[in-house]
Amino acid sequence: MGRPRRRGRDVHGVLLLDKPQGMSSNDVLQKVKRLYNANKAGHTGALDPLATGMLPVCLGEATKFSQFLLEADKRYRVIARLGQRTNTSDADGEVIQERPVAFSQAQLDAALERFRGDSQQVPSMYSALKYQGKPLYEYARQGIDVPREARDITVYELLFLRWEGDELELEIHCSKGTYIRTIIDDLGELLGCGAHVMYLRRLQVAGYPAEKMVTLEWLQQAHAEAQESGQEIAAQFDALLLPMDTAVQDLPEVNLSAVVAGYVRQGQPVQAPGLPADGLVRITVGDAREFIGVGEIDDRGRVAPKRLIVELQGD
Numbered sequence: 001m002g003r004p005r006r007r008g009r010d011v012h013g014v015l016l017l018d019k020p021q022g023m024s025s026n027d028v029l030q031k032v033k034r035l036y037n038a039n040k041a042g043h044t045g046a047l048d049p050l051a052t053g054m055l056p057v058c059l060g061e062a063t064k065f066s067q068f069l070l071e072a073d074k075r076y077r078v079i080a081r082l083g084q085r086t087n088t089s090d091a092d093g094e095v096i097q098e099r100p101v102a103f104s105q106a107q108l109d110a111a112l113e114r115f116r117g118d119s120q121q122v123p124s125m126y127s128a129l130k131y132q133g134k135p136l137y138e139y140a141r142q143g144i145d146v147p148r149e150a151r152d153i154t155v156y157e158l159l160f161l162r163w164e165g166d167e168l169e170l171e172i173h174c175s176k177g178t179y180i181r182t183i184i185d186d187l188g189e190l191l192g193c194g195a196h197v198m199y200l201r202r203l204q205v206a207g208y209p210a211e212k213m214v215t216l217e218w219l220q221q222a223h224a225e226a227q228e229s230g231q232e233i234a235a236q237f238d239a240l241l242l243p244m245d246t247a248v249q250d251l252p253e254v255n256l257s258a259v260v261a262g263y264v265r266q267g268q269p270v271q272a273p274g275l276p277a278d279g280l281v282r283i284t285v286g287d288a289r290e291f292i293g294v295g296e297i298d299d300r301g302r303v304a305p306k307r308l309i310v311e312l313q314g315d
Helices: 025-036 060-070 105-113 136-141 180-191 216-229 234-238 244-248 258-265
Strands: 013-019 041-043 052-059 074-082 084-086 095-098 117-121 151-164 167-174 195-205 253-256 280-285 290-297 303-308
Touching: 013 025, 013 060, 013 216, 013 244, 025 041, 025 052, 025 216, 025 234, 041 060, 052 060, 052 244, 060 244, 060 290, 074 180, 084 180, 105 151, 105 180, 117 180, 167 180, 167 195, 180 195, 216 234, 244 280, 244 290, 253 258, 258 280, 258 290, 258 303, 280 303
Parallel strands: 052 195, 084 195, 253 280
Antiparallel strands: 013 052, 041 052, 074 167, 074 195, 084 095, 117 151, 151 167, 280 290, 290 303
C-alpha cells in the first residue's frame, strides 16, 4: 500500500492569536488551521467563549511542545459583576442568586489577600476537565454534579485596578490550571454579595510578547484579499510564526555537535559537558544552535531524547 496522502502543508511554528469573544478555542484553532492550510495544529490551553486574548496556536512540529505552554504561567485582566452569582460563574450563565453589594474597601482588600500565594481550588463544573472521559461541562448541562478534587494553584500577583458600583476590575498572574471564574465566584461569596465574570482577557502566556498577537479577523481579511488578487499568502502568514523552540525557551540549553546529536536522533542517550543534574533540557546542534527537541537527564547523568522534531524538509 502507498503512504497516506497528507492533508495540508508542512508549516511549523507558534502563532500568537488574539482570540475573539464568542467563539470556542477549538473553533478558532480549526479556522487558523484552514487559513494556514496546515496539516497539524493544536492550541495551548482553552479560553472560554466569553474570554479574549492570547491563545498560542502551535502548527506542525511545534504541537509536540504545546504541553509546555499548557503548564506555563498566565496573566489575565478580569472585570467582575458584583451582586449576582451565575451557574457558570460568568455572564454566559443563568443568574441563580442576587444580593446587595454592601462591603467596604477594607473588607475587599482583606478578601483579595486571601487569594494571593499558594492555595487550593476546586474546579468549576463548567470547566473542560475530564471525568470518566467526558468534560465536566457536559455533566453540568445535564444537572449532574460529580466529585472534583481540589488542585494546588499559585496566584503570583493580584492587582486591584478599579471598583465602581457593581464592577470590580483586577489583574491576576497565576499558575497553570487556575480558573479565574472560580476565583471570582469564591471572592463574591467571601464578600457576601456573589459575583461572576463579565469580561476576561488573557494578557500573557509564559514570556510571549503581547505585541506579537494577531487577530483572526486580520488573518481572514488578508487571506480573502490574497485570494481575490490571486497572490500567494503562505509566506506572509509564515512570517508571523514564532520559532517552535519559544515554547520551551525557559528550559536550560544543551548544545551538541552534529555527530553526537546524530545519536540522540536515533534515540540514544549521550554524555555532554555542562549538563544539569536532572530535569528537562532544550537540545540544540552546532554553532547555528538548531533546535531539535527536548531531552531529559537520566539517572546516569546523560541527556536522553524525550520529544524530538523530525528533520524538516523544505515544502
